[in-house]
Amino acid sequence: MKNRLEVGKPLGIEISIAQAEVVAQCDVDVIAAYPITPQTHIVEHLAEIVADGDLDAAFIPVESEHSAMSACVGSAAVGARTFTATCSQGLALMHEILYIASGLRLPIVMSCVNRALSAPINIWGDQSDIMAERDTGWVQIFTEDGQEVVDQTICAFKIAEDRRVMLPAIVNMDGFSMSHVIEPIRFYDTQKVRDFLGVYEPPLRLDPAKPMMFGPVGIPEIYTEAKKANDVALLESRKVIEEVWAAFAKEFGGSYRAVETYRTDDAEYLLLTVGGMSQTASVAIDQLRDQGVKVGQVKLRLWRPFPHEDLAALLGKARGVFVFDRCLSTAGPGGPVASEVKTSLYNLRERPTVVSFIGGLGGRDVTVQNFADLVQKGIGYVASGEAPIYEIVGVRE
């Protein structure tokens, strides 16, 4: 495939369009997607690339996201490199097939544009959709800008298709504040991307010449072992993820870690963020540092497998950790990310106070000032020793 875009210099491009362009560069064989709401420009643009004859792939427009993921399971089972994209209600409708994709060890790559779930009907950004899918057995990676979307999509195919992993992977981006925003993004030479990924050769595939059965019954004598095998595969994918990120950095540049840090040296308090709002939060960290507040930022990139040890090492010595979630686990532990962070820290001999703040729901903007206020509020809770289990911020009382 020729380079559709100029290589090596930043181009002003909408992130959804960039997502489609990089998927085409990754030489996918099959794209199955539900083409209307809640869809983004991603599959619309991929359909154009296929129709233009620039990508030799089957584009399957289906009647629902349930069917989209089912078609992806079928195409991945015959050994095709497979991609889909969805968000919010669409991801929820895929729910049961997500478990099947991971259970059958099919390396599908999906772009998830994180958006709210109804009711009330809301098409705007938050992370309610993906947090409901955290237990589906997929590798799950968050991004915070368009360049990361492009880079992590290439990495996602390489990670998913590694013989030691063979699991599906989700690349997340924030709805609207990323998906519909034009950013400067640098593209790589298509042939270099394809050489980096190689040709996908599945260890097992559906083939009439050698019949096999994918998806048999797992009776009680088998099911526990099957779950254990998947759990170990996802846990051990961490090693491959690190290898792929290192190989990517060597080949294309960039630097990716499971957990990124910002101004954490000597920080007594840490603000933990996930996704596109991390950049807004970083500006708040700068302002607070200017005021003499010893606060730093920890940004979670890898959501599954969850980097427990990394977080324990980074957060364990702090006085207070303030986790900002764009999802509410209603009447439960509060923020899903905060809940996981608490799990990472609980068995430490000494651990920080963890405050779970929830905001940015359904497209509600969170400003630099909001993040600064939230940190000050958290410091107050640490001082008083009376932190709530969780707190929804920016809500009118």
Place this chain on the structure above:
Amino acid sequence: MKTKLNPTWRELELGCTVVEAGSSADYKTGDWRSFYPKTDEDKCIACGVCYIFCPDDSRHLAPRKKKVEGALYTHYFDFNFQFCKGCGICAAECPTHAIVMIEEGKK
């Protein structure tokens, strides 16, 4: 390759895939049955409808010679009770009502 009866998690095929074809023959389902089919061979005309409709592997051709109304039949259809789940489809479909379903444990 025969699949091991109780494999450890390390021994499972990727995604629990069954890599050899026709392995359902190794999975005996006959003990699911609560009714069993019985054929009255005087009524049976060896037409094979029961064989066609059987959803499992429990009907098979059995060589057996018999004359019915002047015609020589060389094969009949026997039950394989290792697989027959007792669904009764053969009895329902039999055009001569030669097959009846009888509760297990009763004559």
